[in-house]
Structures are given as C-alpha cells and as structure tokens.
Amino acid sequence: MLKNRFFKPLFSSFLDLAPILAVVLIFQIFIIQQPVPEVTRLIVGTLFVIVGLTLFIQGLQLSLFPLGESMAYAFARKGSLFWLLAFAFCLGFGAAIAEPALIAIAEKAAALASSSNIIKSTDIARNNYALAFRITVALSVGFAILIGVLRIIRGWPVYYPIFCAYACIALMTPFAPAEIVGIAYDSGCIATSTLTVPLVTALGVGLATAIKGRNPITDGFGLVVFASLTPMIFVMAYGMSI
Amino acid sequence: MIEWLSELVLNLLNTCRDFFPIATVLIGFQLLVIRKPLNNPKKTLLGFILVLLGIVIFLEGLDMALFPLGKLMAYQLTTPEFLGVKQPGQIVTWQAYFWVYIFAASIGFATALAEPSLLAVAIKAEQISGGTIRAWGLRIAVAIGLGFGLALGAWRIVTGFDLYFFIIIGYLIATLQTLFAPKSIIGIAFDSGTVTTTMVTVPLVTALGTGLAQAIPGRNPLLDGFGLLAFASLFPIIAVLSYAQIASWRSGRNLTFKP
Numbered sequence: 001m002l003k004n005r006f007f008k009p010l011f012s013s014f015l016d017l018a019p020i021l022a023v024v025l026i027f028q029i030f031i032i033q034q035p036v037p038e039v040t041r042l043i044v045g046t047l048f049v050i051v052g053l054t055l056f057i058q059g060l061q062l063s064l065f066p067l068g069e070s071m072a073y074a075f076a077r078k079g080s081l082f083w084l085l086a087f088a089f090c091l092g093f094g095a096a097i098a099e100p101a102l103i104a105i106a107e108k109a110a111a112l113a114s115s116s117n118i119i120k121s122t123d124i125a126r127n128n129y130a131l132a133f134r135i136t137v138a139l140s141v142g143f144a145i146l147i148g149v150l151r152i153i154r155g156w157p158v159y160y161p162i163f164c165a166y167a168c169i170a171l172m173t174p175f176a177p178a179e180i181v182g183i184a185y186d187s188g189c190i191a192t193s194t195l196t197v198p199l200v201t202a203l204g205v206g207l208a209t210a211i212k213g214r215n216p217i218t219d220g221f222g223l224v225v226f227a228s229l230t231p232m233i234f235v236m237a238y239g240m241s242i
Numbered sequence: 243m244i245e246w247l248s249e250l251v252l253n254l255l256n257t258c259r260d261f262f263p264i265a266t267v268l269i270g271f272q273l274l275v276i277r278k279p280l281n282n283p284k285k286t287l288l289g290f291i292l293v294l295l296g297i298v299i300f301l302e303g304l305d306m307a308l309f310p311l312g313k314l315m316a317y318q319l320t321t322p323e324f325l326g327v328k329q330p331g332q333i334v335t336w337q338a339y340f341w342v343y344i345f346a347a348s349i350g351f352a353t354a355l356a357e358p359s360l361l362a363v364a365i366k367a368e369q370i371s372g373g374t375i376r377a378w379g380l381r382i383a384v385a386i387g388l389g390f391g392l393a394l395g396a397w398r399i400v401t402g403f404d405l406y407f408f409i410i411i412g413y414l415i416a417t418l419q420t421l422f423a424p425k426s427i428i429g430i431a432f433d434s435g436t437v438t439t440t441m442v443t444v445p446l447v448t449a450l451g452t453g454l455a456q457a458i459p460g461r462n463p464l465l466d467g468f469g470l471l472a473f474a475s476l477f478p479i480i481a482v483l484s485y486a487q488i489a490s491w492r493s494g495r496n497l498t499f500k501p
Contacts, residue, residue: 063289
C-alpha cells in the first residue's frame with residue numbers, strides 16, 4: 001500500500017524528466033563526446049528534482065487540488081458574482097506567487113539584471129527586484145483569471161480577450177525598455193506551470209459545467225492561455241514605469 | 243554542515259512565505275464565504291507539509307542539476323573546438339551552430355510527446371471532434387510545433403534578430419488561423435501551448451537560452467537570452483490550429499463538432 005503510494009508517483013516524476021535526460025545523454029555520448037564536469041553533483045541534483053517533484057505533486061493532490069476543485073464548484077453554484085470574481089483573482093494571484101518555476105526564474109533574472117548593472121549588485125536589491133517581478137506577474141495572472149471567469153459567465157467567445165492581449169503586446173513592445181522585453185515574453189509561460197494550470201482549468205471547467213448554456217469544452221478551456229498573455233503586458237508596463 | 247542546514251531552514255521559511263497566500267485564499271474562502279468546515283483537515287495539513295518540502299528540495303535540485311545542465315549543453319555545443327574553428331578570430335556563420343538547433347528541437351519534441359497532461363487534453367479533443375481529430379495527431383502536432391519553436395528560438399539567439407518581429411508574425415498567423423478554425427477546438431488549441439511548459443522544461447530551456455547568449459560572441463544574456471519560452475508557447479498553438487484545419491479539410495466537410 002505504502003509502497004504503491006510512494007513508488008508510483010516517484011516513477012511518474014522520473015518519466016517527466018526522462019525525455020530531457022534521454023536527449024541530453026544521446027547528445028553527450030554520440031555528438032559532444034567531451035568529459036562532463038561534476039557528474040556526481042548533476043546526478044544528485046537530478047535525484048533532488050525527482051524527489052522534490054514527487055513530494056510537491058503528492059502534496060498538491062492531498063491538499064490544494066481537491067480543495068480548489070470543490071471550491072470552484074461551490075462558487076459556481078453559489079451565484080454571487082462579486083465573491084466569484086474575488087475568488088478568481090485571489091486564486092490566480094496566490095497560485096502564481098507559489099509557482100516554483102517562477103521563484104527560480106525570478107532569482108535568475110535578478111542575478112542577470114545585477115550583473116548588467118541595471119540594479120545594484122547587493123542581495124537586497126536583487127531580492128527586491130525578484131519579489132517585484134513575481135508580484136507583477138501574480139497580479140496579472142489574477143487579473144487574467146478574473147477576466148476569464150467574466151468571459152465564461154457572459155459567454156464571450158474565447159478569442160476576444162486573446163486578440164485584445166495580442167494587440168496590447170504588439171503596441172507596447174516598441175515602447176518598453178529592451179532589456180525587459182525578453183523576460184516579459186517568457187514570464188507568461190513561466191507563470192502558468194505545474195501549480196497554476198490544474199487549479200485554473202478546474203475553475204474554468206467547473207464554472208462552464210455549472211452555468212446553463214455553457215459547454216465545458218468550448219468555454220472551459222482558454223483560461224490558461226489568457227493567464228499566459230497578461231503577464232507579458234504587466235511586466236512590460238512595470239519595466240516602463242521604473 | 244551547519245551552514246548547509248541553516249540555509250535549508252531559511253529556504254523552508256521563504257517557501258512558507260511564498261505558499262502562504264494560496265493556502266490562506268483557499269482555506270479563508272472555504273471557512274468565511276462558503277462557510278463549511280474542511281473535509282479532512284489532517285490530510286490537508288499533511289499535503290501542505292509535503293508541498294513545502296517538495297518545493298525546497300526541488301529548487302535545490304534545480305540549482306544543482308537542471309540550471310547547470312542547460313548551461314553546460316549551451317557551452318559545449320558552442321565551443322570553438324566543437325564547431326571546428328581552426329584559427330581564433332575566424333567568423334562563425336549561423337550554419338555552424340546546427341547542432342544547437344537540433345538539440346533544441348529534440349528537447350521540444352521529446353518533452354511534448356512524453357507530457358501526460360497533454361495526453362489528457364488530446365483525448366478530450368478526439369472526443370469532441372467525433373474522431374476527426376486524432377489524439378495522436380494532436381500530440382504530434384504539438385511536438386512538432388514545440389520542437390520547431392525552440393529551434394527557431396535558438397536560431398534567433400544565434401543570429402540576434404529582434405524577438406518582437408517573430409512574435410508579431412506568429413500572433414498574426416495565429417489570429418488568422420483562429421478566424422477560420424473550427425470554433426470548438428480554439429480553446430484547446432490555445433491551452434495546449436502552455437500545457438507543455440512544466441516545472442522541468444522551464445528551467446532547462448531558460449538556462450539553455452541564457453547560456454547560449456553568454457557563449458555566442460556579441461550577444462547579451464539579458465537582451466537575447468530570454469524569449470525561448472515565448473516561442474515554446476506560440477508555435478504549438480499554430481501547429482494545433484493547422485492540424486485541426488487540415489483534419490477538417492480531409493474529412494471533406496466543414497466540421498460539425500458535437501458539443
């Protein structure tokens with residue numbers, strides 16, 4: 001019982017990593033053919049990634065996912081627009097703040113910015129930069145989920161908000177500082193990762209199922225992609241404002 | 243040892259802070275707005291502890307393995323010896339970096355094919371299209387899109403073209419395709435682009451991009467190093483929309499999707 005509960009998820013986390021490891025190994029053995037420095041460290045780190053991922057996903061399935069799903073259904077039935085929108089915003093914000101991939105990339109972006117002399121090269125300046133970046137992204141994800149929920153309730157087509165976001169990005173980029181554009185473009189993809197996607201999809205599909213006249217498949221999807229576009233707009237705006 | 247432990251505790255505290263908002267949101271709304279007690283508080287608490295430990299160990303592993311691995315691959319694939327440059331100062335053309343593009347494409351193709359959440363989406367798409375769109379076809383389309391996107395992104399870093407230009411063209415293509423695509427597939431097509439970027443691929447791809455920008459002369463990691471992920475989320479959308487279009491043409495009629 002215990003064996004099954006622990007080893008099965010461990011194996012599935014390994015499968016997540018397997019394609020990357022396979023490609024890297026093939027390249028190392030057949031094409032690069034050079035010695036790899038610090039092999040043990042790489043192997044230990046890979047084991048850490050697998051164990052960490054397993055604990056993380058097991059923990060989510062015990063706590064956040066069932067909680068989030070049952071609440072999405074409860075709010076959809078409750079029918080109070082204000083609380084539903086408030087919940088949508090908070091859910092998006094909280095999920096993005098806790099997203100591990102975003103934590104890691106924010107630190108990397110801060111280190112790069114300080115080595116290029118955009119911010120001071122002190123720990124405090126780096127931490128502030130990373131935190132401000134993450135809060136900007138989280139605000140934008142919350143905003144995106146709010147708009148997405150409103151779209152499902154009103155029955156707007158999926159692509160209206162997406163096209164608006166495209167237009168905004170296209171118009172803003174020429175005016176944004178060049179060094180923020182790359183990070184801004186990537187931030188959307190980083191924010192919608194392992195933690196955010198299942199929670200947000202559960203909310204969208206739950207809502208579309210509960211509201212009459214909505215189809216869970218045509219209306220329920222499309223929340224995630226909007227949440228991956230608004231961070232680009234918000235991060236560029238943040239870059240323009242400082 | 244003590245230093246390592248104190249760093250671990252500090253990381254654990256930081257993670258608690260990061261995780262605090264979402265836990266408060268869910269429990270707060272549950273108790274105050276829905277006004278129902280938690281179904282199984284013990285299980286929820288255990289889950290929270292596992293999540294916190296998981297994040298700390300995962301982030302440690304990222305620093306030890308995935309970030310260095312991406313950087314190492316970028317470095318090894320761009321050294322002068324590997325490129326076969328004989329005398330220093332010789333100008334390297336973008337064609338010389340072809341292994342970089344093949345590596346990026348392989349990473350994209352392999353991760354997309356192995357992604358379990360994409361499989362779930364693909365099966366749903368097959369159901370709503372009444373079998374016109376095949377689950378395998380959709381997965382291959384995403385894999386080709388992701389592989390092509392990453393290879394093109396790597397090429398952009400090597401040549402130093404403007405990111406903006408590619409993204410705008412990509413948006414235009416996606417917009418045009420959306421207008422003609424079967425309506426019920428649009429949501430799934432757009433979401434499938436973001437489904438493939440997981441906690442494992444994001445750090446590796448970022449490290450690869452910034453590593454390339456550091457290794458290739460004349461590139462700035464901050465200006466050119468990012469942007470690979472933007473390609474990774476855009477091109478699968480285009481590929482899936484194309485596949486849906488082709489599938490509906492092949493079936494000889496305009497698809498009437500069963501809702």
